[in-house]
Amino acid sequence: MAVSQGHTMIILPRPRDPGSAESPELAQGLLPGRITMRWIFASVIALHGLLHLLGFLKAFGWYEPTQLTVAIPKAWGFAWLAAAVAVVVTAGMIGTDSRGWWALGLGALVLSQAAILSAWPDAKFGSVVNALLLLGCLYGMFAVGPYGLAAEYQRAVSQRLPDTLAPEKVTEADLTDLPAPVQRFLRHSGVVGRPRVHNVRAVWRGRIRGTATDPWMEFTAEQHNFVREPTRLFFMNASRSGLPVDVYHVFSKRAATMQVRLLSVLPLVDAQGPELTRAETVTLFNDLCLLAPSELVDPSIRWEAIDEGQARGRYTVGANTISAVLSVDEEGNLLDFVSDDRLALSSNGKGFVQQRWSTPIREHQVIGSIRAMHHGEGWWHPSEGAYAYLEIELVDLKVNLTSSPGH
Template identity: 40%
Template sequence: MLKIFFAFIVIVHGLIHLMGFVKAFNFAEMSQLTQPISKVSGIIWLLTTLLFLATLVLFFTKFDYWWLIGVVALVLSQILIIQNWDDAKFGTVANILILIPVFIASLNVLPTSFQNMYKAAVQERIRPISDNSIVSENDIAHLPAPVQNYLRYTGVIGKPRVYNFWAINSGNMKQSPKSDWITVKAQQYDFFDEPARLFYIQSDLFGVPFDGLHAYTGNSATMQIKVASLLQVADAKGAKMNQSENVTIFNEMCMFAPATLIDKNIKWEALDSLTAKAWFTHNNITISATLYFNEKGELIDFSSDDRFLSLDGKDYASYRWSTPVKDYRDFEGRKVPVYGDAIWHMPEGDYTYAKYQLENIVFNSKEFTLLAN
């Protein structure tokens, strides 16, 4: 809704500047402008119109620096308004309304923006992959039967081992059990040679944009959220956050990169023909999870009691966490579930807080990619 309002203001405000051009060249009578306007000034009025329209086009085509054109348009517009203050002073209100999203967008160029922090952390970890080892039947021989069947089903046998992936997700999230759903867009990189997870999310609430960064690098995990790139509303970290992200990264190994499950540091136990339990250790933190499969060999659910729920990034509660998935699709010859839910199983009832759709995934990515929201 705010995008439509922004577009409306830019179009109307931009076209109003044509009046100065029309008056300067005597194309029509412009009684609204009582001051004389030179032809040179008229060209500037026209240029300002074109800059506002260009700003809008670049905004909708998601050009990173659309806001820079907007700044030039706003500066020229305000100079013209000041020169014709009695006739055009109310244009200042429109300029202020346009300035707000322009200013917010400009903050993304700062090194401290989540977008640039995400980019820097990913680029630090992407490196050429020298090991082209292929996953073989011998590599999966130590795994429980249902896990072996899953790896065969997903097509990892005979393909290179996975050292990282880049993924794009879209979907809906809830901030609390009683809150409304919001639409989100997320992109992430997971690394497995030296485990790390970088998850960048963008959305808006009541039309106000916010973004967040989950970063699990080295031996610590953080989860930060800012509204309008200015106001930080969440900053979760600490031992419980580290443990929770251990669960998350292992979950994504199971869901999106099952080739990584051959790691000998993962301990396994077969519970029955369709269920297996795993213990994953990273940073001296061991978590456990139960994996559920169907007769086809698909992983259909993952649950763990080792992840913590925090609604504010400060207080944590322990509940069972599960991620049922479905709708397997082929990516680069590997089958991956493209739809999933994330659920907290609370005493008062299940709290489904996320529904995601996997849009794309690239295995063993060699370069950084950032998609504009």
């Protein structure tokens, strides 16, 4: 798996933990920084909502708050109560990350501001919190509403999942013409006698950086790959300096795009073109090796033996043929994937340069009946010295789905 942008078995230290594998926060793609910010925001909004009760109590003469000196008619008292309830419920939905909180928040905002206007001289400073709530609702529209990259990703997945094939099984005959290291890898992975993979859903967590000196960004991610018409849909939630960053990679119809947005709204990257498509073709091949090894028997891949531990695969999608060298140990574990056909972002950020890229696997695991990677890294190999830009853990893996879990 990758993000666009003597081999003994070594266990890589676990990346900084953004939540346990069982945590619903992880399933929702949330990081510690985002969770903390969410609860702080929810607490501020909840307090703002509770303060509206003062207007309700004053209107009925049950309490005389010193903060409110203007008279509030009983009819407006009910407006203050409605605003209090709507704002507090909105805060609760924010705290629990409920879908649609931003829509209720906009309604609560209208009620709150109307109540504030009824006692403007004393309550006008509540408009500051309402301005904060408005910004939060606008962010929510793009982060979890129908207008953001996350929603675009989910729609794309939903459109493709019904298009599945009845999977045929991998047989020993399928392995006959493959180099010995690839045969060993496939047998050890347990694909022989099992159905071929036609789609994959993977959930990841880890950390990533742009250069060897950049700070690390923690992330969680989900991706779906489809084999019939090579497609890769990858959505990442990252956090840098406490601010959320959304990343959405698409490889579909033999073309690739990449979008990056700060706060789910502000565009940072909007890339496409033949260079990105070629780079993402390498990523597709890497995904097959790490997530769907049964597909390495496909005719779109031509194999060449190098030695007892290495083999070169040439993978073709459309006009692009790329190659990579797979390293496999005696037991059959995939140790590394190295390609010279990957393209890295140039130093000025305005183009791409061809650069060696590798994804060493540090630990393997069995998820259900599937043997797959567990921890791994992504490395760039520039002339000034190789460095790891990615540390990653595979949290969950499912194959041949007909619907997307949780969507």
